[in-house]
Amino acid sequence: MLPLQIGPFTPKAPVVLAPMAGVTNRAFRAMCRSYGDELVYVNEMVMSHAVVYRNDKTLTMMQFGDDESPRSLQIYGSDPDMLGRAVHQVCDEGRVDHVDLNFGCPAAKVTRKGGGAAVPAKPKLLQQIVRRAVQAAEPYGVPVTAKFRMGLWDDLRTDITTGRICADEGIGWIALHARTVEQHYSGEARWEAIGALKEAVTDIPVLGNGDIWEASDAVAMMAQTDCDGVVIGRGCLGRPWLFGDLITVLNGGEAPAPRRLGEVAEAMRRHARLLTDHYAGFGGEEHAMRDFRKHCAWYLSGYPVGPDVRRTLAQVSSLAQLDDVLGAFDPDAEIVEGGERIKRGHTNGPIKVALPDGYLDDPDELAIPDDADVMALSGG
Numbered sequence: 458m459l460p461l462q463i464g465p466f467t468p469k470a471p472v473v474l475a476p477m478a479g480v481t482n483r484a485f486r487a488m489c490r491s492y493g494d495e496l497v498y499v500n501e502m503v504m505s506h507a508v509v510y511r512n513d514k515t516l517t518m519m520q521f522g523d524d525e526s527p528r529s530l531q532i533y534g535s536d537p538d539m540l541g542r543a544v545h546q547v548c549d550e551g552r553v554d555h556v557d558l559n560f561g562c563p564a565a566k567v568t569r570k571g572g573g574a575a576v577p578a579k580p581k582l583l584q585q586i587v588r589r590a591v592q593a594a595e596p597y598g599v600p601v602t603a604k605f606r607m608g609l610w611d612d613l614r615t616d617i618t619t620g621r622i623c624a625d626e627g628i629g630w631i632a633l634h635a636r637t638v639e640q641h642y643s644g645e646a647r648w649e650a651i652g653a654l655k656e657a658v659t660d661i662p663v664l665g666n667g668d669i670w671e672a673s674d675a676v677a678m679m680a681q682t683d684c685d686g687v688v689i690g691r692g693c694l695g696r697p698w699l700f701g702d703l704i705t706v707l708n709g710g711e712a713p714a715p716r717r718l719g720e721v722a723e724a725m726r727r728h729a730r731l732l733t734d735h736y737a738g739f740g741g742e743e744h745a746m747r748d749f750r751k752h753c754a755w756y757l758s759g760y761p762v763g764p765d766v767r768r769t770l771a772q773v774s775s776l777a778q779l780d781d782v783l784g785a786f787d788p789d790a791e792i793v794e795g796g797e798r799i800k801r802g803h804t805n806g807p808i809k810v811a812l813p814d815g816y817l818d819d820p821d822e823l824a825i826p827d828d829a830d831v832m833a834l835s836g837g
Contacts, residue, residue: 459662459685461630463497463527463555463600470707471686472675472700473632474498474693475604475666476531476557477802478564479748483520484731488724489693490525493700497529502559504572505534505543517739519552527554531604532590533562535571535582537823541589548597556594558587558628560605560619563638565811574606574638575812577615582823584622591627600629604666604688607650609810610639613817616650620658632664632688641806642691652682664688670798672699672706691802695755697724715797718760719788725756729779746774759796762786 461471474481474489476499486498500519507515521528530553534540540558547553560583562573576583587603594601603623608614616633623631633654635646646667655663662685665678675687693699702712716724732745753770766782773779 458679458683461497461662461664461686463529463629464598466527466554468497469493469495470704471662471664472496472703472707473664473686473688474700475632475634475688475690476500476502476559477690477694478502479751480694482518482732482735483522483525484728484735485697486525487522487731488697488728489700490522491727492698493702493704496700496704497527497555498525499529499531499555499557502531502533502562505532505536505540508532508543508546509539519547520735521552528552529555529557531557531559533559533567533572534586535576537582537585537589540586541593544590544593544599544601548594548599553599556590556599556601558590558601558603560603561634563606563641563808563810565808568638569811569813571813571816574609575816577605577619578609578613578812578817579820579822580615580618580622581821583619584626585823587623587626587628595627601627602630602632603628604632604634606634607637607647609812610637616654617657620654620663624658624661628661630662630664630685631658632666634688634690635665635667638810639807641808642803643806648678648682651678651684655683655685662686666690668692670800672702672712675703676706691800694801695752695758696797697728715792717788718762718786718790721756721760722783722786722788725753725783726780728752728756729776733776742776743774746776746779749773749779755801758799758801759792761790761793 461468478501481499481501489498503515503518519530530547532543544556559573560576567573568575591601605619607616620631633651635648635650651665664686665682665684666688669675669687669689670692678687706712729749732749733742736745750771750773769782
């Protein structure tokens with residue numbers, strides 16, 4: 458197994474938090490780090506154009522805790538020059554210790570402009586983007602990594618080619634979400650694709666992503682595929698303690714029992730307050746509580762709290778109201794059998810893949826979207 462490193466930093470376990478839009482902000486990462494420190498926690502994805510043009514929302518998103526190390530940021534874009542400029546900017550300003558490139562986002566608003574998971578369908582464009590990013594980061598000693606999917610659909614697989622290009626251009630590690638764009642988040646992740654990628658790319662670490670809901674799943678994935686580490690996405694929604702469990706299990710220990718409802722309630726209180734601090738000056742408590750509503754559903758997934766409580770929390774508007782609701786919980790209540798494996802976050806799919814007109818007519822074309830159109834996506 459190849460070691461996972463970011464410059465001089467070696468994590469306690471080969472575990473990476475996947476960037477998730479609207480989720481992996483400074484507050485959420487602080488929650489995760491409180492259970493499992495010294496791992497790699499990646500900030501929300503931001504767009505290269507928005508970084509370069511200093512979009513206000515994007516700058517707000519690019520926040521790290523004072524004690525957060527390493528500082529990891531994911532950037533996406535389909536223009537090699539702009540991507541390179543964005544990487545140079547965040548490195549030159551001393552904002553980051555690690556840059557991750559997104560070639561796997563399946564969102565229609567991203568792929569329709571040729572970004573995210575659409576990029577690997579054009580290998581020469583992919584190569585140019587990766588090369589510019591690595592060159593921009595190299596003078597600062599900032600490693601660059603990449604995350605991607607299996608391809609647009611089953612008849613257009615790009616994962617092996619993408620992995621080889623990334624390795625050849627100096628990427629530090631690669632991570633594969635073992636689904637196609639068309640599959641979106643439906644069905645099961647196809648771990649065998651991770652194993653095939655590991656066999657094809659042997660000179661840099663290969664990480665696996667998809668359907669890790671419990672620490673035991675990470676052990677199973679690594680055993681089945683020989684991958685060098687795991688990337689955790691939806692599995693940590695409402696379960697920030699999963700990272701502590703992963704450190705324990707991947708270092709030979711036994712995972713603790715599922716948390717009782719009292720521990721969950723305390724985590725919810727801390728998370729809500731961290732979010733309020735995060736949004737100070739940008740909507741404050743009111744904005745934070747609107748954002749926290751989705752987390753309430755994830756935290757309580759599998760716990761016997763009743764539909765009335767869930768409805769109340771789906772409309773919670775203040776920290777005081779949250780405390781009142783949580784204070785009525787039975788702290789000793791346990792999660793239902795199988796509750797840890799209830800899927801959280803996106804589950805939709807298959808989808809129709811959105812691409813620019815004529816995008817697949819010439820895979821060798823270096824197609825770059827028009828700036829005016831792209832800027833509509835500023836802020837991630």
